Amino acid sequence: MKFDHDPNSKLGLPFFSASFTRRQMCLTGLAAMTASALPAASMPDSKKITLAFFADIHGQLEEHPEMYWSSGKDEIVPAGGVARIAQQLKEIRAENPDGTITLDLGDTIQGSGHVVMSEGETMIGPINALKLDCWLPGNWEVIYGKKVLLETAAKLKAPAIAANMRDATTRERLFKPYVIHQAHGLKIALIGFTDPDVPLRQPPSFSEGIVYEETGILQPLVDEASEEGKADLVVLLTHIGLPKAVSLAESLKGVDVILSADTHERTEKPIIRGNTWVVEAGAFGSHLGKLELFVENGRLSRREWTLIELRAGQIAEDAEVKALVQKSLAPYRESLGRVIGSTSRPLFRYAPVETSADAVLADALLAAGGTEIALSNGFRFAYPIDTGDITENDLWNYYPINSRLKTGKVTGTQLLKFFERELENVFSKNTKRLFGGWVPRPAGLTFRFYANRAEGKRIVDMRVNGHPVEADRAYTITSCEREGDALTTLCRMRDVADVTLLEVDAHEAVRRYLKEQSPIMMGQPLRVVPLDISATVRSQFLL
Template identity: 75%
Template sequence: MQQNTTPAPTLTRRKMCGTTLAALASASFSRAGTPSAEKKITLAFFADIHGQLEEHPEMYWAGGRDEIVTAGGVARIAKLMREIRAANPEGTITLDLGDTIQGSGHVAMSEGVTMVDPINALKLDYWLPGNWEVIFGKKVLLDISKKLTAPAVVANMRDENTQQRLFKPYVIHNAAGLKVALIGFTDQDVPMRQPPSFSKGIHYEETDILQPLVDEARKESRADLVVLMTHIGLPKAIALAETLKGVDVILSADTHERTEEAVIRGSTWVVEAGAFGSHLGKLEIFVQDGRITRRDWKLIELRASRYKEDAAVKELVEKSLAPYRDNLNRVIGSTQSPLFRYAPVETPADAVLADALRAAGGTEIALSNGFRFAYPIPVGNITENDLWNYYPINSRLKTGKVSGTQLQQFFERELENVFSKNTKRLFGGWVPRTSGLTFNFHAGRPEGRRIIDMRINGQPVQADRLYTLTSCEREGDLESTVCRMRDVMDVQVLDVDAHQAVRRYLKEHSPVTMGQPGRIVSLDISPAVRSQFIN
């Protein structure tokens, strides 16, 4: 059911490369002079489902308008995947590209177990662990991997002590009479990007391991097609397409990008399929006489009005979630405007969260991490389930004092992490969200020259003055680190966590109303840009 249709600015995202590609080469002919039959490989995949098993509100944007409709859910994915397999039974490969066991309340409370049966019901061929798969530690990741029927494929995760790979680096999948190599690669920055304790015992390798694996798949395993499954974000996936040789397709995940059109670099196609189970990606590759003749990419919006659910899988989801219903359905507040998290700079939902932290800490400013996960909250009640979706890691709050110079340097670095033209410097999620602190910036400028007019509570920031700050504690960080900001003075860990802070704030301020916050404003990209991929 459609809800809360609101106008959006005209510019929605940077237009990507063309959807069609001329045949890469003319087909070679047999000695008899007739070409062999064309073969079709279908890659059907989703990524970044973040613990979302049911249909839910989702925001789609097109034609200058945002709309929130009911969409997604594992039962809907199951039915469509079954139809895709039926259309190409010998040539379909189904995949999950990671960030599966994190991002919701029931997943946190069960340490991933609630996802196992519903994901297994999809009968996937393979899955790739994402950056958040380590949230419950190495042991839980390995235990969940054993329970999932689809084998995990990832080349760059090793046991820190033995240096043995945790999973297969690649597989050769026989489909439609072709050998398809599927190579997995996940975010190598996990030990820095997530709280360090999460990935203890795991060593992550860099991208230099990939070209030898591609060559091995081509030469030793005689692969007809090479597909690289990645969980490193779209800009970095595109950079790999520009440097690796012999890769036909790069399936991207992590940045939740919706590539309505394939990004093409040479003979390599790069595609990403959104998040939260709200989209399914389908890439068809046609091969004749050893050559790719054509490809077709579709980013499918899983709207409830267009696609039905599988009844058996829906029942399985209900069974998995039943023990958590009463707790997660509890109402904790309300909103008079849609709250969402679909922009790299600032969002209405994050403004509410940052305000809640600031109120709990009693400080001049507060920072909330630039997370990407969580579908929108429409006008109406806010539940415990919504809180867990936006804050799936509940940690105690930290306060401390930082100088104006520290704040300037911190945000210059964070902006570089998000908008750097050098893909090797891109890191983490989106820009940290603020309360009490505002500034304008130029995304296109280099680090150190982006920010102008930084203010705290309306007053220009003074370089040497100390300002009080509230943010969340990250397990494993130094005591003097607050929200990745180092060398914070007079640090205190409060006897209140992020969830308690938000509940208290909503109890006092509901119904909340939050339009475009206007706290961190880019002077060279539109607030309507929903993508990190702007260069």
Template identity: 50%
Template sequence: MFRPLFVLAAALALVFGCSAPRPSLTPRAPPGQRHQLTILYVADLHAQLRAHPELFWRDGKERVEVAGGFARVAAAIRRIRAERGGEVLVLDAGDTIQGSGAAALTEGAALVEPLNALGLDGAVPGNWEVVYGPAVLRQRARELKHPLVAANLRDAATGERLFAPYLVRQVGDVKVAVVGFTDPDVPRRQPPGYSQGLRYDGPEALPELVREAREREGAQVVLLMTHVGLAKAVGLAARVPGVDVHLSSDTHERTYVPIEQAGAWVVEAGAFGSFMGRVDLWLEDGKVVDRRWELIELTESRFPEDPEVARRVDAALAPHEEALSAPVGHTDVMLARYAVVENPLDNVLADAIRAAGGTEIGLSNGFRFGTPLLPGPVREGDLWNLLPITTPLKTGRVSGRQLRDFWEQELENVFAKEPEKRFGGWLPRPAGMTLRFRADAPKGRRLIALEVGGEPVVDERLYTVTACEREGDAPDMLCRIPGVQEPRVLDVDAHEAVRRFLAGTPRLTDALEGRVVGEDLPAVLRTQQVQP
């Protein structure tokens, strides 16, 4: 049984390590004859090849530091491999070849050489790995030096798996298996056209695959690496016995202290290359007897950049530098997206979408993409980081009843008490509309107030809305609202909407405006995690 985060201050302390001492970078093995296994993993790199400003929060304090970049990830891997005599398993938990302008303009090809330079041992395809279509996903998998693993991703026509369900590696004296599982909700989360021709299974086969890895393959350690989000990963851990550590990804959660569930640890390693997770396991007689976890912050002050990987990154980005560095506007304030309910950056995006459509309401999706924008120029590359897909905008007329139903479902997607019912990202971001809700209320009864233009929404009235056109959706679908009247696809996409908005808006604000308020939530909620 799960309890909502907002009544559990202890859960926040557990997830973010607010009161826990920080472990050392170099764990010392307990005395005695033991074999040590070290696992490193990154998650949700989102094609952030270069270092960038990152917002860190811990112990009630916030700070911004330069972090990440593939060259810094490589340097951290190299340092720890040297410390451990090479006996290290290095993994990537997905959403890797999408999320930047260079990735979008090359369908992920710009990532191949820098990724291969990291020396990964394996990876799980994330929910955004299909953004360029199944054929490109297969092509990128062939170009990578490390294998992709996914137990539940199949060709729809043949039923055959695209990738092996697990990999087995001998790391020093320890045989380890990594079972991969990607998000089965991809056909609904992403525009349906992206995954056409693919089939996604549920987790039913995972317990048998874990047993197979131990009994047939002789694995002494079994890792379950999933791309379904931390809350779902915690729920899944109780249903898949025999796993030593569950490496989670997708929701960009920063697990400073591991979550224990059914004897397994569940961890998630942040995003954008700003973090790397380290697990150390000690074994005696083939059994895990001790374990240690650290979420390593890959900041400029702690790690240099690997020169060879930096050269490969520069070469990959060189053809696109001029286009992506072109200025499109300016901000006098830092704009960051790291909040589940409302944030200043998405307020700007929703305003831009609404202005482009000339409607009463604008809706931006609850994406988690993008590192903070510091005061200064806004460039083309920033637009791609924040909106890595450029589907056209779409308008339509929607009843008040439809708006209520939409928001109740979106609130359920984010705050469902049962983890397996969580779906997608954070809440959509509105402009021209405000809502108040209770996250702990039952499904379908969370909304307290819903207003458009400062007036309560009337169920029978029709309201004009601008949102996204998703490839493969029905003509009368508007940003997951079905049955829209008078739908019309515009000749402008979200990037152009933001360009126009920045050109006509002299000053942006970083203030929260109370557009979406959870009455039983903190003012800024940075996690969807639910603690058992």
């Protein structure tokens, strides 16, 4: 499809509002002529397709605290929940009953206590109640193994689409690579592509039996959907992160829209590359993305993007879906509601560099391991913990994988190389080198760095317990075990010496720490400090 735009505008953005095409601007002088006054032959054949989607809900079924900053200030308010998503989808469908397509872009059955304890079963009924058109498996959908993934897909009423997941033995695709959805007489190709780095990003045992293909498979599929499928619009559903989705928009031909997921980004405005729009709609069920595509006389004439904040008080909840959620969660209320600590300041993630919540987790590991340094993984998931009680539910949200702890010894040189690589994974200008989540969160170790420098030249002034790191000295370290990793690997750091697997796990370490240290008073940790970007930047893409 073709779309008028100004190729010289910054980031490929149109030089006009997303609501007006160049042709419409030229016709403003004819505003007095109503549509009814036009000859029948000149009446436009106008059709609207609405794409409504969410992603990275991470097992969050009900209303929860959420941090919003769209107004220019941070505020934590009640928001989200599948019942609120259901109500909003109902209203969107009512606006365009024959032209609305509803989608889930993955990371749905991981990220909370109840969903881990039920291996995703608690999500099935509520997600089915949303009456989605299709869904894309995310990088965490393999958490319970291939067998459970396929069983989950069979229980969900919406079909799964993923072009690049194959059975390791038969080499057959696990799911359809795309579907052709018909609406308003138009054919819309929905192509799915999930993260090919899953076997490296997640504990290796999770994706055993699955082979992932790279982006090279996409252009032939786009061409096939357009030519053999005779698609009028091509929509690519991706779970690879916003920077990589934008890179695909720069290289693929014939794609009208890329819906992005994985990085939990909130794109207030669409990112435009050539004729392709890229959008991402946050996480935890706190947002819903709505992209409207207007086709006139077979031509994509304009598009409108809305990132909807699902705030309590502004968006109602669907009563039937809310009751379904309550029923699904009932068996877990007592155990997950148990209070294990308290905090006098809000604890949250939402930053690629460092966060108050992760500093608490790293401190808990440090205390449990009795070492000089501890590392907590740079996870993205979990909504904020507001001031007051901290519960088992909060613990599972922040640590949905409960692993035993490991201790070992690493040299100063190893520490420097490890963090240089992790910073490259987060801030590389080459999207092919971006990998995983955010910067691992340290305790006992500090450093400053330049996000915009090359790998190997970013870090300055690395210290352990206030003393400059010595290249050849061995430092003791604590981190979590990853199922399937070699004993000598800690938090993706390889070749660690004198490794010991402890009896205590990450959850118990946090419980013990909270019992001793509550109320928590953690603010900005100031352990990993960027020198060329804001310390509180909330995106690894829009720096």
